[in-house]
Every structure is written in C-alpha cells, then in structure tokens.
Amino acid sequence: MEVITTVNDLEIRIKELAGKTIGFVPTMGFLHDGHLSLVKAAKQENAVVIMSIFVNPLQFGPDEDFDLYPRDELRDSRIAEENGVTILFIPQVAEMYPNDFAINMQVENEQVNVLCGRSRIGHFDGVITVLTKLFNLVQPTNVYFGLKDAQQFAIVNTLIASLNFPIHLVGLPTVRESDGLAKSSRNVYLSETERVSAISLSKALKLGQQLLVDGMKNHAIIINEVSDYILNNTSATIDYIELLHYPSLTEITSPINGQVVLAVAVHFKKARLIDNIILQSNGAVIDRIN
Numbered sequence: 600m601e602v603i604t605t606v607n608d609l610e611i612r613i614k615e616l617a618g619k620t621i622g623f624v625p626t627m628g629f630l631h632d633g634h635l636s637l638v639k640a641a642k643q644e645n646a647v648v649i650m651s652i653f654v655n656p657l658q659f660g661p662d663e664d665f666d667l668y669p670r671d672e673l674r675d676s677r678i679a680e681e682n683g684v685t686i687l688f689i690p691q692v693a694e695m696y697p698n699d700f701a702i703n704m705q706v707e708n709e710q711v712n713v714l715c716g717r718s719r720i721g722h723f724d725g726v727i728t729v730l731t732k733l734f735n736l737v738q739p740t741n742v743y744f745g746l747k748d749a750q751q752f753a754i755v756n757t758l759i760a761s762l763n764f765p766i767h768l769v770g771l772p773t774v775r776e777s778d779g780l781a782k783s784s785r786n787v788y789l790s791e792t793e794r795v796s797a798i799s800l801s802k803a804l805k806l807g808q809q810l811l812v813d814g815m816k817n818h819a820i821i822i823n824e825v826s827d828y829i830l831n832n833t834s835a836t837i838d839y840i841e842l843l844h845y846p847s848l849t850e851i852t853s854p855i856n857g858q859v860v861l862a863v864a865v866h867f868k869k870a871r872l873i874d875n876i877i878l879q880s881n882g883a884v885i886d887r888i889n
C-alpha cells in the first residue's frame with residue numbers, strides 16, 4: 600500500500616492509473632468494520648482502491664468535536680493495508696484549505712433542512728465542499744458510502760447529479776456490533792453504562808420497522824413509539840427522531856408510502872450518536888443502494 604500525503608503526489612499517481620477502475624472510500628479515519636465493509640466492496644468492484652483519511656474542519660461546528668475527534672494514523676495505515684487498500688491519501692488541512700481558499704459549496708434544497716442538517720448548521724456544506732475536492736483529485740469510477748449516514752448519502756447523490764460528476768455512487772448497509780449498536784468512531788466517547796443503553800437506538804428503530812410491517816401508516820404514531828422507547832431506556836437526550844421520504848428527505852404528509860427513512864440522533868454526555876433504517880412502506884429494509 601502506498602501512503603500519499605500531498606495533492607501533487609496524488610495527481611501524479613492518478614495520471615498513471617488512467618484507464619483503471621478506481622473505487623474510492625472517503626473517511627475521517629479511526630477505522631472500524633463499517634469503513635472496512637466499504638473497502639471490501641470497492642476491492643471486489645475496482646482495479647484500484649483509494650481511501651482518504653481527512654478530519655475535515657469545514658464540517659464541524661465551533662462547539663463540536665473537531666479537536667477531540669479520535670485519530671490514529673499509524674493504526675489506520677496498518678488496517679488499511681491489511682484490508683487491501685491500494686493508496687491511502689492523508690492530506691493536510693493546510694493544503695486542502697490554504698489561506699486563499701475562497702469557494703464554499705452549499706446545499707440548496709430541502710434535504711439540508713432536516714435531521715443532522717437542522718442541528719448541525721453548515722455541516723453538509725463542509726461535507727460537499729471536501730467531497731468536491733476529493734472527487735476532483737481522485738477521479739473515482741465508483742464511490743462507496745455507508746447508509747449509516749443516510750442524509751449524507753442522499754446529499755452526495757444530489758451533489759453527483761447536480762455537478763455532473765462522472766461517478767457511480769454506492770450505498771452499503773450499516774455495520775453493527777453484535778448487540779445492534781451501529782459501529783462509529785464516536786462510540787469511544789461512551790461511558791460503560793451509556794454503551795449498554797446505546798443499544799436502545801437500534802432496538803427503537805426495529806420497533807418502528809415492526810409497526811410498518813404490521814401495517815401502520817401514520818408516521819406520527821411511529822415517531823412517538825420510537826421516542827418513548829429511547830426515553831424510557833437510555834439517559835440520552837433526543838436531538839431528533841424523524842420519519843421522512845427517502846432520498847428526498849421531504850416530510851410525510853399523508854399515509855406512509857414509497858421509500859422512507861426512520862432516523863434518530865441522541866446526545867449522551869460526550870457522544871452524539873446517529874442511527875437510521877431505510878424502509879419500504881411495508882417495512883422491508885433497503886440496505887444497499889446503487
């Protein structure tokens with residue numbers, strides 16, 4: 600595996616790879632099995648796998664965990680190599696955002712006014728700005744994202760369509776711990792008791808799914824049940840619980856139909872955790888999108 604840390608070195612390598620299929624997995628590092636599931640698919644479907652590790656300051660609010668975000672480049676490099684990454688790109692903040700950096704991307708549609716976009720103002724603008732840069736640099740054939748970040752996936756889909764990136768987008772299932780907790784680099788912030796009760800997030804989503812399976816069509820009732828379950832089983836405070844059309848992320852105003860996302864975000868003492876489930880209106884799970 601080759602580790603590249605400068606834009607210039609990456610550009611040289613990308614030119615040399617002309618004609619080969621490139622599978623790209625953008626991450627913020629502190630790798631876990633969720634990231635590695637994306638690498639596995641990229642490896643199966645492309646000649647070359649490029650992973651980026653970049654904790655992107657632009658997508659963190661002033662009161663968020665940019666400085667605290669867990670980082671371990673040595674461990675990540677070893678894991679990436681063991682899992683078949685061809686090129687690991689670890690750019691520096693100063694090179695990605697030099698002092699004269701002057702253009703920011705902005706999400707303009709309704710997809711940004713809900714879920715994490717509502718509680719993390721500017722977050723998705725930061726996400727699409729860095730992805731635009733990374734897509735231009737890496738020039739991937741296929742990009743791989745986790746559906747754990749369902750809103751991010753929906754917005755990246757819009758980014759690729761709006762700016763005509765010649766890139767195929769693949770969304771893969773959320774990888775979970777054996778008790779159901781979605782794997783996340785931020786799980787290290789949980790205390791022991793919080794870690795135990797954090798399984799209530801996935802349990803609550805399953806409860807919501809079961810209601811759809813049982814024929815429930817009223818979204819407010821589903822949200823109430825999910826909310827009660829989380830409040831009764833954790834010490835967390837709820838940031839949001841929403842059930843929206845997917846991937847448009849528009850409100851459900853009539854009996855539920857089509858594809859929907861049931862998404863939750865909660866705050867524990869140090870950790871803000873998100874989880875979701877993408878479903879057909881009959882409760883069938885959608886866990887790969889491409």
Ligand code: AMP
Pocket residue numbers: 625626627628632633634636637743744745746747748771772773774775781782783784
């Ligand atoms: P992050 O490093 O958190 O920015 O995540 C990088 C990529 O890994 C994103 O596409 C995430 O959606 C994906 N990812 C993170 N956690 C998981 C998980 N538990 N299962 C599947 N994909 C994940």
